[in-house]
Amino acid sequence: MSSIKEKFNQISPSEFFYSNRDLAGFSNPTRSLYTAVREFVENALDACDQKGILPDVYLTIKAVDPDKPDPKPYILTVKDNGPGIDAEHIPLAFGTVLYGSKFGLKQARGMFGLGATMAILYGQITTNKPVTVKSSSDAKIQNQFEILLDIQKNKPVIVKHTTKEVSKTGLTVSICLEGDYSKAGNKIRDYVYETSLITPYASITFDDPKDQKFSHPRFVKEIPPPPTIIRPHPHGIDVERIRRMIVESQFEIPTIDDAMIEKIRKDLGLSVKNFSFTSIMDKAKKKWKTLPRQVRVVISLMSFLKMDFEKLNKIRIEDIDMPNKKLSYWDFGDSQSKSVDMDPESEYYKQLTNTVQGEPLTTFLTKRFQRIGPTTAVKFAEFAKFKPEKRMGTLTNQELVNLSDALQKFEDFMAPDSSCLAPLGAEPLEKGIKKFFNPDFVAVVQRPASAYSGFPFIIEMGIAYGGDIKSGGPHVYRYANRIPLLYDEGSDVVLKVVNDTDWGRYKIKGEPPFIIVSHICSTRIPYKTAGKENVADRQEIERELRLALQFLSRKLSSFMSKRGQAEMAKKRANLYAKYIPMIAEFCTELSGKKKEPNYKKMLETEIASENKKAKEEENQIENN
């Protein structure tokens, strides 16, 4: 975490923002207003999701001066009923670039909370107004901040801080920014509408600059199960990530001072009187499993030094030479350097080895990655031409690169764990489609989890026909991690798959009234741009999309043919009722007869039988 921050601190965030604002979706007042809405709404939804709260999100956009022509300053406010943010974190969270809480590996709408800061920064640059944040995390006190960003220092400047009493948790963020609602309005309304389709458990209200209210109440009462944070899959890893993981797994040799000794004594539960060397070691052995790592390291060192706390206080560890099994220290009492041998058979020796040289490769793999067992780890070591017991701390740069390459190439790893994904679920998706489109036919499917480049993903898709759906379909609603994708549909993989489909084969012709809802869930959506609008055509994703669409198209096709048959039977009945009497009339005069032929009974029987056929087909459709 901290290392990411350091990387970006090299340049000023305003520079970074300016050079990247196109990518982040802040290229012009229209797009910026839309992107800002998205960032805040998505943050609100993510916050609620994480705590299992049914979200109530209120979006308000009001012009500062309604009579001015667009583009002009707008005040954008997003209020949620989420967990809120502790007062102490608020200035940093809203007043610095790249401060966030979403760094774990699991599915979320946004990754680092970067977008929201971008929006705040954009607002400040275009209107020079602070962001207003109201937050309550305890449902008692609400902290209200007005914050400006110090762009040069990447630090928050608190303009105002007040508190008041409240009864609910939640966060309200309000910014003033240059926008163009006359142009962005359609997209924003679409965004809110489509978001509520994929977030049926949320209640979203939008109060627009023209005082129009768009209300999307929740119609599903349960939140889908939240994703779990999981360890990475070896296919989705790079050298930098491995380096960081090694650093995390290694411990510095702790400084042994009074504070440390006090901590050890507490952890071991030793009384003041009882601290001879042997009693310390005995106690440690018994409590080993519960001891924190730092304490274990010190105990291990003590086992070789054979010292009690008093003696330990008078030395400083100089070197732990694992290959030569020598432990050297400076003795303040004698003012000289001394060393002891370490027994490599000792349990304590292993403990120290881990600390100093890192874990062995196989342990590193099984402990730090998902779904790698000891057997696979050994097999991999052989594949990558490393000794299984190779210590991670001793890897050279070249070896790190080799390891990273091998992790990508090794094919015997299990597929990525998908428990970190949070698909919406077939049932809520179907409910949503039914509510939004009132269709004659709907089918949904959730594909089993799959993976590309070590990132798990799940495709959910729905198809609906008829009802309130406009003709000229298929209309495609694209979602990724519960975000609607509205821009740049042309180059999107979902559109590609849809356009490749020969609908005639599925008995869908002309300008059919039908829609497709596609939802891609992944720990990393392969967006083509940082603007998060179109998904790149990864082979694995394309394949899953195709399978999902084929499955649904076949269902639609069978509906269409049943419906076709029912319609035909109805049509036949109508045709008979219309034309046979005419034929009777004409042939009566033609044949010179006075009375019409007695055809009524035949006609009634036939019409009844056709109507019965139609009913049967319709019933079948409903039962399906």
Add this chain to the structure above:
Amino acid sequence: MKTTKKEQENKIKSRSKKADDKQKLILEILKTHGAKIYDDLENGKFPKFSIPSRSVSNIVYDKQLRQYILGNNSALRSSRNSAQLRSFTQLMWLAFFANRLTTERKSSTLRDIYYSSQAFAVEFEDQSESDNIIVDLEAVTSRPREDFHIFPEERSSIFGDLNIEYTIPGYEGKTMNLANHPDGYSIGPSLTTAELVSTSAEIVIAIEKGGLFTRFVEEQVDKKFKSIIINTGGQAPRSTRTLLKRLHDEMKLPVICLTDGDVYGEHIAMVIKSGSANAAHLRDLTVPDAKWVGVWATDIEKYKLPTIPMTESDIKRCYDLQKDPRYQDGIWKKELDVFLKLKRKAELEAFSKYGLTNITDKYLPQKLELAKSL
């Protein structure tokens, strides 16, 4: 005229009897079909009938008849089949309407039929759909639409010394000499059904274009060459072809055709002679002895006629006709080949280059002479 009044009356009687007989026959045909449908319905069955197939595969050339005829394939039309029910009803209505027209001796046109249908809540998408149903009626009854008093909109015209006697209601017995009006007489329902009484002409000249027709009247071609002149107005309508056939069969007059010097002109003459594939379900529309005398492709060089180049579609038409069995020999084949070789064509008006009367003074006499040897 030496005939007594009595004889005259008898003649009129016999002629109107002839017309009455024809009317009866047509009504009988319609009634037979109608009764079959009626009986089916009365017996609780969906009515059906069979109709000769008019698909390309069922149109064959009959060498003996010297025209295209329909083969033995026929299709069943059933009112139970929902895809056919609409056209079934349309045809029933048309038969019903034709029955009224024939009974009341009233005439109608293709367009009139299309509009009349609306009064009976019978729907036709457009006129081509109703035209098609009319052809169905022709095919089922093997009778041309004119027999049911249905005529095309376009009119061609006739001029020359020909005495006719009307048979249509209100004009029965009235006679007319067709040389009395220099604009010519339009060949409509009354002329088509009229009796041909007498003529001094020795030949019928069918000419493709109205302009030349007028010129021929002005130049008194009818008198100079003892001829009846007929303007076909492009492709000759059915009623005109029927009239040509009657002039040939009843008045024993040879028929010659004079058309533009291009592939379409050649085919206008061919249709007069042997009919079209479109009318393969009908007889008595052809004059197998009719002769095409020009303008031939070979005339273009012979008379040094001004020409224009053939278009793509002209050339394609040539290749199409080369596959037609009627173009496999004689001048039909020869001229077609020359057209293809020249890739140029000439209008009848091309003779104007050598003077407005050049065509009647020079070209026509030569062609009439030539026709005797054809």
